[in-house]
Amino acid sequence: MTFSISLTVNGVxxxxxxxxxxxxxxxxxxERxxxxxxKKGCDRGQCGACTVLVDGRRINSCLALALSHDGADIRTIEGVAEGGHLHPVQEAFIAHDALQCGFCxxxxxxxxIGLIQEGQTDGDPERVREGMSGNLCRCSAYAGITEAVLDAQKKLAEAGGTDAGRRDAA
Ligand code: FES
Ligand code: FES
Incomplete structure (x- = not known):
């Protein structure tokens, strides 16, 4: 028996x-x-390496059944840059040296991106750390990650909104 589903992935x-x-x-x-x-890190909901946006909300895709997301709108890392320009959050990660091996x-x-869209952190580093606590980094690049999120959030707010999923908000 087969099951047919349709998803919109990065607009397609x-x-x-x-x-x-x-x-x-x-x-x-x-795989499909x-x-x-x-990325697949733990495959059991503990590391956050598999985070994607589903209908605008961040989830661990290793814990989500594809079948239960028939009709969903999915955004992955491949879909955040637009027109040859990195997303503001990607730019901030580079500017703040927020990665080492890059796996996470x-x-x-x-x-x-999901956290900024949720609009709950108020530019507070502690809230950013808490909001990002589901994403582990074995290289311990946490200081740079927090700075990058705060910087991207500020730039997106200055550009007129918190809809971080839209490249044109930059
Ligand atoms: S692969 Fe670790 S949370 Fe999904
Ligand atoms: S940059 Fe290596 S695991 Fe985070």
Whole structure:
């Protein structure tokens, strides 16, 4: 038995046949759609490396069944830069040296975009740290990550909004 689902991934509709109802959204993205920017760290909801936005909200895609997201709008790290320009959060991660090996970075960036859109941190480093606490970094680049999120949040706010998912907010 197969299951047909349709997703919008980074603005493009994707129709997928699943032969197993237990396929996770992470495996669908990486293995079926070849979007390998989303990383598999723990595969059990503990590290945040697999973070993507689903209908604007950040989730751990390793814990999400693809089948239960039929019709969803998915944004992955491959879909945040536009027109040859990095997303403001990506630029901030570079400017603040917020990565070392880079394995956790796609998840950190997607989580940061989601956190900024949630609009709850108020420019407070402690709230940023708490809001990003589901994303682990084995290289311990946490100081730079917090600075990058605060910087991107400030720049996006100055540009007129907290809709960090939109490149044109930069
Ligand atoms: S791979 Fe999903 S939380 Fe670690
Ligand atoms: S930069 Fe290496 S795990 Fe975060």
């Amino acid at each position: 509709r994707r129709d997928v046949e699943l032969d197993n109802p237990r396929v996770t959204l992470l495996d669908l993205l990486r 759609l070849q979007l390998t920017g989303t 970075t796609p998840g950190q960036i997607m989580s940061a």
